[in-house]
Amino acid sequence: MASSRKTRSTQTTETFTEPVAGMIYAKMLTSTMSSLRDRKEICDMTIQVGDESFPVHRIVLISASNYFYELIKGDKMKDGVLQLEDIKSRAVRGCIEYIYEGKTSVTMDTAFDILSAAEKFNLHDLIEMCLEFLSANISVENCFNSKMAFEKRGLSTRAQKVDVFIARNFELLARTDKILNLKRNDFSFYVRNAESDVGLLYQAVKNWVIFDLSNREQHYPVVISCITNSFGVKFMLDTVWPDPLTAGSKPAKDLISVAVLEDVTTLAECLTRENCFHAHEICGITRHGNRSKAQRLVNLFIAENFDELCRTKGFVTLGKDAVFEIFRSSKTERVSDKLKWHVAQKWIHHDLGRRKQFFPALLSLIRLENTDFDFLQSVVRADKTVQEFDQCKDMIMDAFYAIANLGGRKPLTLKSDKPGKAASLTGDAVVSRQRSPSPCMAPRKRPLNAEDAPENFERAKKTPDFSLADVDYTETQSQTGKPHLAIYDPDTGLLKGLNIGKLKWSDLVSTTVAKGVFQGVVAHQNILYLLKGADLFTLDVARKTWVRRASKQEQPAMWSKLLACENQVYVLQNGHIDLYDIERDRWVEKKPFASLCVGFSSCLLLSNIYVMGGLSMLRIANRYDLSTESVIEIASMMTGRSHAAAASLNGKVYVLGGSSEVALSSIEWYDPTADVWTTGSQMQKDRSGLCACVYDGKIYAVGGKPHRTRQTKSFDTIEVYELAKEGRYKWRIFHELIAVSHFASGCVLNIPCE
Known part of the structure; x- marks a missing residue:
């Protein structure tokens, strides 16, 4: 039995413990050696x-x-x-x-x-x-090093796994500096296969190039070619084309030009007021087969939006053919011919040496007879360029004759110093013409063509540019009278006027005092509108009386704002806008608007309403597009402000003073093209609750007071923001201000002299 048990035990040990014994022995050996190392023995x-x-x-x-x-x-x-x-x-x-x-x-x-x-x-x-x-x-932190480790050892499957991870997480990687050290081929591969927003992809490309600009700028066209198909036409027009990297690279410009003009139908759908001039520039440098068709579409778009686009810097960059096509377009027939005159002047003077030869032909496309005598006499006839061309003098005389026949005004006779020469214009009334066989007296039979101008010319020095951004050239705008700052005091109900030329104050008209309701004034086409609570009035300047208009159904909030353009008066309130139709004398339905709060400021620029700041939204700024009735958030202001004033000048939005715990004298201006705020020169005094008026390329800051004071009256001065001798805009004290209440409102009004 013992032998049997022993044999059985021996067999069990041989079949069961042999591999286990090796494992146990190895474990024991490593444990012993490790223990000796830990104890630093032997x-x-x-x-x-x-x-x-x-x-x-x-x-x-x-x-x-x-x-x-x-x-x-x-x-x-x-x-x-x-x-x-x-x-x-x-x-x-x-x-x-x-x-x-x-x-x-x-x-x-x-x-x-x-x-x-x-x-x-x-x-x-x-x-x-x-x-x-x-x-x-694999993670954002180690993916690139991991791929290098795998590729070094020929582990392609694992390297491909990393590539998939990078493509799916490129958005996160692009926000780090890890992609900046990649070689061009690796970077191009990742950009091409990335699953990310196109804007972020393009920003990543820019960051990669700029990181080593001297060596990588040449690779910019190659890298963006990897993602051009993902861009979309609108993104290329809005972002890629105006980028300095593209502007400095002919291969990149050629690449974008081809992509933009590939489908003119898509191009037409993507045109906006902001990018149409970029599209025009593209059409001017490429030889693409769709170039002519695309150019016509762009010109048509500019013509359809002439009122706004003619006031921008991009318009003066247009070529001769484009400008003439736009002026001839049926889409610009409804445009004020006064506005066309100023646009033509602006375009000619942008490059006077080259463009002056085209002036008579361009003037022939403007219906001067649709303006008025005062405009022809004081503006058109007085222009130096007009005096250089007999054709222009003929056109002006034709216009005078047409106005005299239609207007019923007492004519004066034209005096001509020499037979056969254009007559000089004398007197203050509309002139009539004695018919004569003189060529200069004959009505023009056809518009002149740009090609009629001489071909040989010398380039002259450019004259200073000027802006139309803040001028409302409409057919009904009065050209008579003297400009006044019209200041309305809500506490007294008195409207006072300061003659800007003579610096003399006068009482214009008064109204009954109303407490606890919104009161504000605004001018449109030289008509002053007063909203007092729910009641709307217009000013009869000649009779010095108020004329009642249609009333609102409900009173606006005390901190509302009043603006006017395009035959509409806008009352801005929290969440909606109330509209008054000037031609129909009625209030129309409310329009949705952004959230506003007490103390916000607002102004108009190119059919857009800009609203900024307020007590609980100090730095927030929004743009309301009147054409699309949409609210777009823009870049935040640099300084939080409430109870500031806002105005538009030279295509920019200016925000003046206001308060942010203390009253402010600082100003800042917004560039809609770049979506950037910039600090301007400070006012002479800290002003909160002021109002701002714009006239003749200047901003007038009226009233306001230091923050947290008990006084109810404003400062007794008016400041003006104007171009100083050294070529920079600065503030100076303009004139004394009659005593008005805090939060007075004002505007510029032409008032006939008595």
Whole structure:
């Protein structure tokens, strides 16, 4: 039995414990050696890394690594100490742990260091362990280094896995500086395959190029060609084309030009007031087959939006053919001919030396007979360019004759100094003409063509540009009278006027005092509108009386704002706009608007209402597009303000003074093209609750008071923002201000002289 049991036991040991015994023995051996290392017993070698040393056993290192075998065998150590350079101590510690125990801890912080050390020590299993760890833990922080590690070892499958990760997470990577050091081919590959917003992709391209501009600027066209198909026509017109990187690269401009003009139908759908001049520029430099058709579409768009676009800087950059086509278009027939005159002058004077020859032909496209005598006499006839061309004098005389026949005014006779020459204009009334066979007296039979002008000319120095942004040239606007600052005091109900030329105050008209309701004035086409509570009035200047108009159904909030343009009076309130139709004398339905709060400021610019600031929205600014009735958030102001004044000048929006814990004298202006605010020169005084008026290229700051004072009256001065001798806009005290209440409102009004 014993023998039997012994035999059975022996058989069991042979079949069960043989592999286990090896494992147990190996574990016991590694545990013992590791314990000896921890206790620093029987260690016959030291690895020195910087200030840290690792006591080890030579036989253990030799058994694990050929690197140590060759090193120890060759006796390349000094006094049993192996000095290691260019390697981190934590990496050496990890490798020693792996040699002694067959395992080590690999983390995101140590993976690449241990991988580098394992390669140095020829620890192949540890290398695989690190690579497997990186493959399983790809992140924004390690993806590029991981791919380099995989490609270095020919692990294409793992490298492709990283590429997929980068494409899916490019938006996150683009916000870091990790992409900036990529080579062009790698960067182009990632941009081409990225799953990201096109705007962010383009910004990433710009950042990559600018990071090493001198070496990478040449690669800009190649890189953007990878994503041109993703751009879309509107994005290329709005963002890519005006970018300085594109402007400075002919290959890039050619690339964008081809992409934009590939489908003219799409181009037509993408044109906006902001990008149409970019499209025009593209049509002017390319030889694409769709160029002519695209140019006609762009010109048609500009003609359809002439009232707004003619006031922008882009209009003066148009070529001769485009300007003449726009002036001839049926889309501009409804446009005021006074406005056309000023636009023609602005375009001619932008490059007077080259363009003056075209002036008679361009003037022939303006119906001067649709203006009035005062405009012809004081504006057109007085123009120096007109005096240089007999054709222009003939056109003016034709217009005078037409107005005299239609207007019923007492005519004066034209005096001609020499037979056959254009007669001079004398007197203050409309003139009539004595019919004569003189060529200069004959009505013109056809418009002149631009080609009638001489071909040879010399380039002259450009004359200073001027802006139409703040001028309302409408057919009904009065050209008579003297400009006044009309200031309305809500506490007294009195409207006073300051003659800007003579600096003399006068009482214009008064109204009954109303407390606790909104009161404000605004001028449109030289008619002053007063909204007092729910009641609307217009001013009869000649009789010095108020004329009642249609009343609102409900009173506006005390902190509302009053604006006017395009035969509409706008009352801005929180969440909606009330509209008054001037021609129909009635209030129309409310329009949705942005959220507003007490103390906001507002003004009009190119059929857009801009609203800024307020007590709880100090820096927030929005633009309301009257054509689309949409609210667009724009860049925030640089300084938070409430109870500031706003005005538009030279195509910019100005915000003046106001308060932000204290009253402010600072101003800032907004450029709609760049969506950027810029600080302007400070006013002479801190002003909160002021009003602003614009006239003749100047801004007048009226009233206002220091913040947190008990006084109810405003400052007793008016400041003017004007172009100083040194060529910069500055503020100066303009005139004394009669006593008015805080938050008085004002506008500019032409008042006939008595």
